[in-house]
Structures are given as C-alpha cells and as structure tokens.
Amino acid sequence: MKIYFKNAKILSQGTIIEGDVLVENDRIAYIGKPISVDADRVVDVAENLLMSGxxxxxxxxxxxxxxxxxxxxxxxxxxxxxxxxxxxxxxxxxxxxxxxxxxxxxxxxxxxxxxxxxxxxxxxxxxxxxxxxxxxxxxxxxxxxxxxxxxxxxxxxxxxxxxxxxxxxxxxxxxxxxxxxxxxxxxxxxxxxxxxxxxxxxxxxxxxxxxxxxxxxxxxxxxxxxxxxxxxxxxxxxxxxxxxxxxxxxxxxxxxxxxxxxxxxxxxxxxxxxxxxxxxxxxxxxxxxxxxxxxxxxxxxxxxxxxxxxxxxxxxxxxxxxxxxxxxxxxxLGFENVGDIAVGNFADLILIDLSKPHNQPNNDIISNLVYATKSSDVYLTMINGKIVYENGKYFIGEEISEIYLKNQEIRVKIKELGGKNE
Ligand SMILES: [Zn+2]
Known part of the structure; x- marks a missing residue:
C-alpha cells in the first residue's frame, strides 16, 4: 500500500520544509521534491502541515x-x-x-x-x-x-x-x-x-x-x-x-x-x-x-x-x-522510530489545516502549533501507515455512532447505580 502526500509543509527534525511524503505500508519511505510514483492514493495537502502525531x-x-x-x-x-x-x-x-x-x-x-x-x-x-x-x-x-x-x-x-x-x-x-x-x-x-x-x-x-x-x-x-x-x-x-x-x-x-x-x-x-x-x-x-x-x-x-x-x-x-x-x-515510552517525519520511521503522522483564521498568517508555524492551533484543525490522522481519521470520519474498528450510543447507555447505567457497586 502506497499513499503519496503532495504539496505539503512538513515539520521534520524541528524545521518546516516543503515537499512531498511517500508512505509505503507502515513506514515513511520518501520525503522531498515531487517524484513520479504509482501510489494507491494521492493526498493533495495543499500547503497545509504534515507532522508527527x-x-x-x-x-x-x-x-x-x-x-x-x-x-x-x-x-x-x-x-x-x-x-x-x-x-x-x-x-x-x-x-x-x-x-x-x-x-x-x-x-x-x-x-x-x-x-x-x-x-x-x-x-x-x-x-x-x-x-x-x-x-x-x-x-x-x-x-x-x-x-x-x-x-x-x-x-x-x-x-x-x-x-x-x-x-x-x-x-x-x-x-x-x-x-x-x-x-x-x-x-x-x-x-x-x-x-x-x-x-x-x-x-x-x-x-x-x-x-x-x-x-x-x-x-x-x-x-x-x-x-x-x-x-x-x-x-x-x-x-x-x-x-x-x-x-x-x-x-x-x-x-x-x-x-x-x-x-x-x-x-x-x-x-x-x-x-x-x-x-x-x-x-x-x-x-x-x-x-x-x-x-x-x-x-x-x-x-x-x-x-x-x-x-x-x-x-x-x-x-x-x-x-x-x-x-x-x-x-x-520506548517507541522506536516514532515521533518525527523521517525516512524509515513508522508512518504515525497528522495533517493540520492551516487555512483557518487563527492559523493565519503562517509567520511561524511552530509557534502557531503551541499558541494558536486547535485540535479541531487536525484533518487527517495516520498510524502505522493506516488512515484512522479523516475529515470527521473514523476508521478505528467501530462505528462512531455506535461508540456514542454505548457510552450514553453506560452513562445512564452508572448514574442509576449512583456510583455504588454493591
Ligand atoms: Zn493519572
């Protein structure tokens, strides 16, 4: 499985670079200038940010x-x-x-x-x-x-x-x-x-x-x-x-x-x-x-x-x-080859939408990440090369509607128990 992210701002080794990222199976296989690749999917990042999760x-x-x-x-x-x-x-x-x-x-x-x-x-x-x-x-x-x-x-x-x-x-x-x-x-x-x-x-x-x-x-x-x-x-x-x-x-x-x-x-x-x-x-x-x-x-x-x-x-x-x-x-936590966008690392990465007013202008993206960006700006999340979240859709093995429903039921049940387990 190959997923190709094109036209990205990339946070790698503490600096922002511009280019493309190829994910092959569970790893980051390439970072750099545009290349021609036979990918299963191409994601146009449209100059938004790719960084480690x-x-x-x-x-x-x-x-x-x-x-x-x-x-x-x-x-x-x-x-x-x-x-x-x-x-x-x-x-x-x-x-x-x-x-x-x-x-x-x-x-x-x-x-x-x-x-x-x-x-x-x-x-x-x-x-x-x-x-x-x-x-x-x-x-x-x-x-x-x-x-x-x-x-x-x-x-x-x-x-x-x-x-x-x-x-x-x-x-x-x-x-x-x-x-x-x-x-x-x-x-x-x-x-x-x-x-x-x-x-x-x-x-x-x-x-x-x-x-x-x-x-x-x-x-x-x-x-x-x-x-x-x-x-x-x-x-x-x-x-x-x-x-x-x-x-x-x-x-x-x-x-x-x-x-x-x-x-x-x-x-x-x-x-x-x-x-x-x-x-x-x-x-x-x-x-x-x-x-x-x-x-x-x-x-x-x-x-x-x-x-x-x-x-x-x-x-x-x-x-x-x-x-x-x-x-x-x-x-x-002992996770090796995780925590940065680098060739050979596991593809645990996120795409952040920089186009919203509070992220503009991009004077300093790293400053924005800490002082301005919101978790709702996360557009896509990938773990081990697999997309687990994209634009409001979840791919985590259970339907989000079912997760909400089950948790509502648990909430009602434990409230009725009044926190007593006897
Ligand atoms: Zn604790």
Missing amino acids: FTNAHCHTPSTVLRGISDDKPLEEWLDEIIPYETSMTEEDIYWSTMLGIAEYVSGGITSVEENYGNIKPIAQAYKKSGMRARVSIGLPNVNALEILPFETQFSIVQDAGLSAVCYAHSVYGTSEENLDKLTTFSHKNNLPVSIHMSETLKEVGDCTVKFDKTPPELLEEIGFFDRDCIVYHCVHCDKDDIQILANYDVGVITCPSSNLKLGSGIAPIYALQNAGIKIGIGTDGAYSNNSYDMFKEMFLVATLNKATLNRADIIPALDVVYMATKNGAEL
Whole structure:
C-alpha cells in the first residue's frame, strides 16, 4: 500500500520544509521534491502541515465515560468520589469507554498513548482493534481493588494484542510497600520498564515524608524502583534534591498540566527539570480529571505556566514543547522510530489545516502549533501507515455512532447505580 502526500509543509527534525511524503505500508519511505510514483492514493495537502502525531504519555482512557462526573474537588476527595463509578463498570463498559477515548485521540492528532488502568483485557482489545500505538500497564493500577489478574497473565494479554507493556504502580500512597516490591521484582525478572504517579500533591509528599522520613523520589530510589527504565507522572512538588535523584537515574517525567490545575495540585517545575537534563513528555491524564484529551491545550500550558510562575517569558520555547509532545514522549515510552517525519520511521503522522483564521498568517508555524492551533484543525490522522481519521470520519474498528450510543447507555447505567457497586 502506497499513499503519496503532495504539496505539503512538513515539520521534520524541528524545521518546516516543503515537499512531498511517500508512505509505503507502515513506514515513511520518501520525503522531498515531487517524484513520479504509482501510489494507491494521492493526498493533495495543499500547503497545509504534515507532522508527527502526538504521544499522550499518560492517560486512564477507560475513564472517558466519566468526563464531568466529579469536578471542582481536590485530588483525595475526587478519588473517593470517582472510584465507586469506576468499579461499577463492566469489561464491556471499559471497552466502549476506551473506544470513545480513542476516537477523541485520533480526531485530535494523538497517535500513541501510555495507558494506565486496571482490567486490561478489554483495553488491549480496543487498542488492537483500533490500530492505536499503545503501551499498556501491567501491575497494580488502582487505589482500590478492581480484580487484579496475576502479572504473568496481564503480560500475556498485552503481548498477545501486539502492544508494549509497562509495570505500573499507582503511587506511593495508593500501592502498598509489599506490592511495590512485588512489581519491582517482576519488572526486573521480565526486563520491563516501570512507571508511577509521583509527587502530584503536597499532601502526598507530606504524608510520605512523615511516614518514611523520605520524599517520594527518595523512597522510590531506596526500593530500587529507579533501577529500571522509569517514567514518573506529574512531579509537581519536587525540590532540587528530588530533581537531582531523577536526573541521576535518567528518570523521565510526564507532565499533565490541565489535570494538575483542575485538581488544584499545583504547577510542575518544568524549567528546573529541563535544566537538570531530564527528558519530559506530556500527558492528558484521564477524562475524569482533565477533562479532555487535547494535546494542543496541554502544549499551551506547558509553554506558558513556568513563564508565569518564574516571570520569565524567555523560557520553554514552542519547539521544545512540540518535541515533548512528539519525539520525547515517544522515546520515553520506548517507541522506536516514532515521533518525527523521517525516512524509515513508522508512518504515525497528522495533517493540520492551516487555512483557518487563527492559523493565519503562517509567520511561524511552530509557534502557531503551541499558541494558536486547535485540535479541531487536525484533518487527517495516520498510524502505522493506516488512515484512522479523516475529515470527521473514523476508521478505528467501530462505528462512531455506535461508540456514542454505548457510552450514553453506560452513562445512564452508572448514574442509576449512583456510583455504588454493591
Ligand atoms: Zn493519572
């Protein structure tokens, strides 16, 4: 299968070039001046933008159906409120809610995702069916007890679906010391990376320090969690010693600014993390705390929040943020040959309509991407060389009307249950 994109502006290796792109099967085969090629389809990009799709490096996608169900609460109160709704969801509910999330991903240009949730059977099924690139959690994902399959079984489910795996612990407050230890041992045994929510709220850091006389990074260092390839989500309340520990172990940080703002958790010290040489990716977190999967919104916040807190307009330029949302995120999730338009890379790419008023004129397309462009400007999304979204149409293995209908039914059902799973 050959798809030829002609007449494009192309974001490649941090610069905009003009030309054509040939996708052959799942890979980018050519970038450059127009060539004559016998393609199955020619897409006239009409001087709009072709760029890598985004990596949403932290999410709980089955929460999509819970969007708006608990707003305006601090994290601890919010967790108490949403957990009964989560546990009232069946495997089928999780499948359809994940599918709704996937539809939102592809329509907004997200082509790969880190999935952090329990009950991975229906999740793996949804990702496999949709063609989404995903790294899926095995482990002890939730504060409360959803049915937890043995790690080995979870690992097989992820592998059988052709997805990559990460050993995921919820947090130092939500996962017992014994379970953290078990998970770390399993990750060593199977040579798997690890991940965890870390230093998200002041309460988490305070409680951990009282209980263990250590901050969360100090505790995780002590138990050997950072000896594996590791990413941590949030990292809002880290001081310079914490940051140094992360840098020493080459731990990646996934920042989720919308969720941190909405839950009143705080603002992550992105500039300090960057200066310590730490690689940063961007996540949306779940729809129950964000409440949308919009990487343009997240990029704007990552670019601007530290400017405001530090009174420094000159820091965290737009290109750095685009890298975080694409290449860096993909690398942190272990996806090789993903995150940029380059010959030989997997064809995970998006077409952005630059013709709308808020994208005009094109003085600086990279600046526009972070400060002006909207997720609704995404016209086409391709993953692994397959078009999964184009101009309002979805090709993700389920009809969009069916996805909406199923999620309406789930919404009504869990509302009737009142969030009680007895
Ligand atoms: Zn999260």
